[in-house]
Amino acid sequence: MNRFVVPFVSGFLFAAGLAVAGMTDPSRIVAFLDVTGEWDPSLMLVMVGAVSVYALTRAFTRKLSRPLAADCFVGPKAKAVDGRLLLGAAIFGVGWGLAGYCPGPALAAAGASSGQAIAFSSAMVAAFALTRMMDGRAEQRRAPGTSEERR
Amino acid sequence: MLSTFYASPFAPLVGGVMIGLAASLLWLVSGRVAGISGITGGLVDPRCTDRPWRLSFVLGLLGGGFVMSLLLPAAFGTTVVSMGIAVAAGALVGVGTTLANGCTSGHGVCGTATLSKRSIAATATFIGTGILSVYVFRHLMEVGA
Numbered sequence: 562m563n564r565f566v567v568p569f570v571s572g573f574l575f576a577a578g579l580a581v582a583g584m585t586d587p588s589r590i591v592a593f594l595d596v597t598g599e600w601d602p603s604l605m606l607v608m609v610g611a612v613s614v615y616a617l618t619r620a621f622t623r624k625l626s627r628p629l630a631a632d633c634f635v636g637p638k639a640k641a642v643d644g645r646l647l648l649g650a651a652i653f654g655v656g657w658g659l660a661g662y663c664p665g666p667a668l669a670a671a672g673a674s675s676g677q678a679i680a681f682s683s684a685m686v687a688a689f690a691l692t693r694m695m696d697g698r699a700e701q702r703r704a705p706g707t708s709e710e711r712r
Numbered sequence: 713m714l715s716t717f718y719a720s721p722f723a724p725l726v727g728g729v730m731i732g733l734a735a736s737l738l739w740l741v742s743g744r745v746a747g748i749s750g751i752t753g754g755l756v757d758p759r760c761t762d763r764p765w766r767l768s769f770v771l772g773l774l775g776g777g778f779v780m781s782l783l784l785p786a787a788f789g790t791t792v793v794s795m796g797i798a799v800a801a802g803a804l805v806g807v808g809t810t811l812a813n814g815c816t817s818g819h820g821v822c823g824t825a826t827l828s829k830r831s832i833a834a835t836a837t838f839i840g841t842g843i844l845s846v847y848v849f850r851h852l853m854e855v856g857a
Contacts, residue, residue: 565768567741572772573779574734575746575817580780580787581718582727587792594839594846603724608820610728611735616825618736628743635743637813637823642833649811650819654838656804658845659855661792663816664809665748667802668770672777673788680795681802688806689749690756696810697759 563630576669582607585670587661587677594658638710714784735822738769747818748773749809797855812838 576585583589583603592601627633639646657663662670662681670678717723735746742765744751751769754760781788793801809815812834814823819838823831849855 563741564765567737568744568765568769569772569775571734571738571742571746572769572774573776574737574772575731575748576773576776577780578727578730578732578734580727580777580784581714581730582724583718583787584724584727585777585780585787586789588789591792591846591850594842595850596843597847597851606724607728607731608824610725611732611821612728612825614729614732615735615739615821618732618739619826622740625740628739629741631741631743633743634739636745637828637830639813639830642830646812646830646834647837649808649813650834650837651808651841652804653808653812653815654841654843655845656801656808657816657838658842659793659804659849660798660801662798662801663748663805664752665773665815665817667805668748668752668773669777669780670788672774673781674778675781675788675791677791677793677795677798678788681798681805684799684802685806686752686756688803689753689810692807692810693753693757693759697757700759 567630575665576672578611579666579669580673582610585666585673587666590661590663590666591658633711635709635711715786718784718786731817731821735817739822745818745822747814747822749806749815750813750818753810793855808838 579585584607589601589603592599593604660681662678664685667678667682667685671682738744738746751766754766755763755770814831814834819831819834824835
C-alpha cells in the first residue's frame with residue numbers, strides 16, 4: 562500500500578512546494594537566470610530550503626539498513642564527472658533558459674492544464690523515450706547493466 | 713490567504729522546504745531519489761521493470777499541479793515563449809537531462825544535498841548555460857511570447 566501511496570503523496574507535495582515557491586511560473590525562472598536584467602533570487606532560496614531539509618534526512622537515514630516500505634535504498638551508480646554528464650547538463654540548461662521550465666515545474670504546470678507546459682512536457686517525454694531507446698540499443702552492444710546501485 | 717503569502721519574500725523558502733520534505737518522504741519510505749527526469753523517463757524506458765511507483769509519483773505531481781492551479785492560479789501565470797519554442801525547449805530538456813542522468817531536482821536538490829561531485833558539476837553547468845541561454849535568446853535575439 563505504502564509502496565504506491567507514498568510516491569503519490571511525495572509527488573503531490575513536490576508540486577505544491579513548486580507552486581508555493583513560484584517555480585511553476587516560467588517568468589520567475591527566466592528572471593533568476595537573467596543576471597544582466599532584473600534578477601530574481603527566488604530559485605536560490607528554494608534550493609536553500611530544499612537542500613537543507615533533504616541533507617538532514619540523508620544524514621539521519623544513513624543509519625537505516627533499509628527504507629521503511631521498500632527492500633533497499635536505490636541511488637545513482639556513476640561517480641565520475643564525464644563528458645556525457647557535462648554535455649547533457651549543458652543542453653538541459655539551454656532548454657531551461659529558453660522556456661523557463663525544467664521537468665518538475667513543467668509536469669506540475671501541465672497538471673494545471675497550462676497549454677504551453679503540456680506542449681513542453683509532451684516534447685520532453687518523447688525525448689526521454691527516444692534517448693533511452695538509443696541508450697538501450699548502445700547498451701545491448703556493450704555489456705548489459707543498470708545505471709542504479711542498490712545498498 | 714495563500715495568494716497573500718505567495719507574494720511575500722518567505723514563499724520561495726517555504727516552498728523549498730516543502731520540496732525538501734517531499735524528497736525526504738520518498739527516500740525514507742521508498743528508498744528512491746526524487747529526481748523528476750529520472751522517475752518520468754523510467755516510465756517510457758523499454759528497460760524499466762518498476763513502473764508502478766513511478767506512475768504514482770508522476771500522477772501525484774500532475775494532481776498537485778491541478779489542485780494548486782485552483783488554490784493559487786497566480787503561480788501558473790505567465791507564458792514566456794511561443795508554442796513552437798516551448799516544444800523545442802522541451803526536446804532539449806528531455807535529451808539533456810537523460811544524458812546528464814538528472815535535472816534540477818535530482819542533481820540540483822538531492823545530489824547537491826549529498827555533496828555528489830557529479831551533481832555539483834551538473835548543477836553548475838546547467839545554471840551556467842541557462843544564464844547564457846537567457847542572455848542570448850532574450851537580450852541578443854529578443855525571443856519571447
